[in-house]
Amino acid sequence: MTHGENTGYTLPGRAESYWLATTPESNYPALSGDINVDVAIIGGGTVGITSAFLLKEVGMSVAIIEADRIIKGATGYTTAKITSQHNLIYDRLISKFGRAKAKQYAEANQAAIDRIEYIVRSWDISCDFAHKPAYVYAGSEESAQKILDEVRAARSLGLPASFESSLPLPFETYGAVRFNRQAQFHPRKYLCALAREIEGDNCYIFEKTRALGIEGGEPVVIKTDRGTIRADDVIQATHYPILDKPGELFKKLSQSMSYVLGLRIQETFPDGMFINAEEPTRSLRSQPAEGGELVLAVGDGHPTGSGNPTHQHYKQLEDWVRAIYNVRSIDYHWLTEDVVSEDGVPLIGRLTPDSEHFYLATGFGKWGMTTGTAAAVIITDMILGRDNPWVEVYDPSRFREISELIAQEDLPEVEPGQGVLVEKGEDKMAVYRDPQGILYTLNPACRHMGCTVSWNDADRTWDCHCHGSRYNARGEVIQSPAVYGLLEKKVKEQNQYGDFEE
Known part of the structure; x- marks a missing residue:
């Protein structure tokens, strides 16, 4: 014993x-x-x-x-x-x-x-x-x-x-x-x-x-x-x-x-x-x-x-x-x-x-x-x-695509439980890493009228300043007027010409 x-x-x-x-x-x-x-x-x-x-x-x-x-x-x-x-x-x-x-x-x-x-x-x-x-x-x-x-x-x-x-x-x-x-x-x-x-x-x-x-x-x-x-x-x-x-x-x-x-x-x-x-x-x-x-x-x-x-x-x-x-x-x-x-x-x-x-x-x-x-x-x-x-x-290989995305798009390190809004030129991405380390890459355009959401660090939500729609950290809608969740932002890969494409 x-x-x-x-x-x-x-x-x-x-x-x-x-x-x-x-x-x-x-x-x-x-x-x-x-x-x-x-x-x-x-x-x-x-x-x-x-x-x-x-x-x-x-x-x-x-x-x-x-x-x-x-x-x-x-x-x-x-x-x-x-x-x-x-x-x-x-x-x-x-x-x-x-x-x-x-x-x-x-x-x-x-x-x-x-x-x-x-x-x-x-x-x-x-x-x-x-x-x-x-x-x-x-x-x-x-x-x-x-x-x-x-x-x-x-x-x-x-x-x-x-x-x-x-x-x-x-x-x-x-x-x-x-x-x-x-x-x-x-x-x-x-x-x-x-x-x-x-x-x-x-x-x-x-x-x-x-x-x-x-x-x-x-x-x-x-x-x-x-x-x-x-x-x-x-x-x-x-x-x-x-x-x-x-x-x-x-x-x-x-x-x-x-x-x-x-x-x-x-x-x-x-x-x-x-x-x-x-x-x-x-x-x-x-x-x-x-x-x-x-x-x-x-x-x-x-x-x-x-x-x-x-x-x-x-x-x-x-x-x-x-x-x-x-x-x-x-x-x-x-x-x-x-x-x-x-x-x-x-x-x-x-x-x-x-x-x-x-x-x-x-x-x-x-x-x-x-x-x-x-x-x-x-x-x-x-x-x-x-x-x-x-x-x-x-x-x-799905993980290498995410790694390439982070490297190619200059994403900052995101700590578990945190969200970051990344802007590169006209391109924007909402990035969240959950407590288990899973990375969520989202399109930050609000599904109501298209305004860009921002990260609420206190509530860990994505909030829209235009009309008050709110989404949880994974992009699921939690407050209207939006009725659909944020769309996933697909990983981009570099093609043979050095350009990024979906």
């Missing part, structure tokens, strides 16, 4: 992920010497194992290399919700990326649920797979409107969303988004079964083998501490990519830490998976377990390297759970760390548009079960030369 330093607080339960505690550790060999395969995959988590499984199905030879043991990284510490409901995301995606790309995101994740279920049923995998409704609830009256906006946005994209006025939770809520036919499972039982299907027929899993570098060319050369792998294509399926050839993507990714308690309660846990719309985040789901149902309480997230001492976050989470349930025991506690992209959408695809044989998948935030599966499908299709309808929204 671990003790909080100089606090008198004892961290409850075993310091171990339930998924790791209830499955045997794998024991695949290390690479020994040099090999040649069609596709080399760096990382043995959800993306790596699913990609290898799909590629082997179509007759390709693959090799996974894992620095430690497979499914012990981020995947081994997940909360394992299989859902296209990623908190309140779809209203924001429509506003930020437009309806077409938001629909790509929605369809990719909903299809990932179906793909996982198909694999579970077809290969008869015993992994506690079960359909559950997923809820995002308003824990305060201030969040109620966000819930309604999210229901409308999700339904407009064809997602199985509905509004629920009350929930079977032991505290007051103010409405919720419900997604039907979502799911949960035991991720290690599922992925270990897939791994057993990969080995053989010139397909390999190598553990205790660390990638040291990747060299371009045909073939691609992956140097490891145990030998060299030559392959036609390479997939970086690590938590954080080890190679970023232009050196730009690292600036667009950050780390986030959350805390998990595996506990047992006197009450019967309701059917469903639950997460609130506010900070700090509080998430609840159940898991069938030996000795009775286990409840996973998750939350108190913060950027890695900041926040209170670790024991305080666990204590706050424990205090919250004990305030709403009669807790019989807390059996496990563990940390989960996620990579978050600047705009909240994962990076999936080619490292750069011209890096034909280099692929990566990262930045899943806290939703790696579906986005990781979608990533495997997208990258597999790209390697095989098949069209995939979801490539565009996840394209890692």
